[in-house]
Amino acid sequence: MKKIYANAEEALDGVISDGMLIAAGGFGLCGIPEMLLEAIKASGAKDLTFASNNAGVDDFGIGILLQTKQVKKMISSYVGENAEFMRQYLSGELELEFNPQGTLAERMRAGGAGIPGFYTKTGVGTVIADGKEHKDFNGETYIMEEGIFADLAIVKAWKADDTGNLVFRKTARNFNVPAATCGKICVAEVEEIVPRGSLDPDSIHLPGIYVHRIIQGSHEKRIEQRTTRKKEDA
């Protein structure tokens, strides 16, 4: 089965529709599927719900879909870097569901693993626990969180082969792995598609079974907080 597509628009053809739940990889602006987000913007799909740790910045990442008001709801752990997000949220145009970061990651992992719910100590005694089932195990209280089953997953990797085996680079792996697994369809954008057999089978980060469509392209890879030290400090 052919998984390689010519561009992001073709890779999303037939898999994007209004009102769908999309799981997106990335942490901050690191490892975000920037080409696919641009293509979703161009598709005009609206009323989208994104499960994504962050919401990008005003002109990059999911932020570009906020500008065009294509997003109905965000499921995120931290959204502090985006002025348009805050404006829409405070005016009631945008729904927001805060999830603790590890709970969000595990909800995606669980969804991808066919687990509809799990218990965690995270958030017990906080507003996050309001309305959720509480259960004691070995004398400690846990709350139930639900797996995320997304209609579509969009992720960004470093390298892929034509069967969809993915390799990520450094901390750009982040949410890309759990997000990829929880989508009914997963589209991956990569920096390089390499010949079959050239990736070490022992070093595949995400097996191709999870990846249905692949595109290759060049990435801006914007840095959010450029922080350096001077040579003389060393």
Add this chain to the structure above:
Amino acid sequence: MPWDRNQMAARAAEELEDGMYVNLGIGIPTLVANYVGDKDITLQSENGMLGMGPFPFEGEEDADLINAGKQTITELSRTSYFDSATSFAMIRGGKIAAAILGAMEVDEKGDLANWMIPGKLVKGMGGAMDLVAGVGRVIVVMDHTNKHGDSKVLKECTLPLTGQGVVDRIITNLGVLDVVEGGLKIVELADGVSDADMRAATQATIVD
């Protein structure tokens, strides 16, 4: 003289033992890394890295290598990378020995508030709730009072909680307090800070 930021960080570094895997929060906790000395400490960054190195030299920044504060960082010879679900599995699973975090309020039951002020812009809890619920030991480093001079060490937190009964030790500019049965116990006073100074600046119950 009460401790300054660097002295608080240096005191917090004394909490760390050889061989520990540790998560440091943003602000004063980040400075703790400067004071670990010869101890073999591995820093976790919850976006998916163990063995976090210092900031890169100018021109050597890598967009694919950032910490949980989204700052560019470097790797070490011991570094490993993993995905976010694995990262929080090791946090939730109690594999991280300690987290050193900042706080807006802490109370005598070990409740911690550090993510939200009602009526103000809410950015989100990030990984803070997972960390305080999961790691072996939670050490808070913060100023003892706010800019109005009100105690941040309370009988009961007034802000929405990050975690309930999660704090083990509080290190402030005035000294060190432990969360114990019935309240807080003074462990140490900063140089020149008296027992009376500490009690006056603390709203929480102090037990002997």
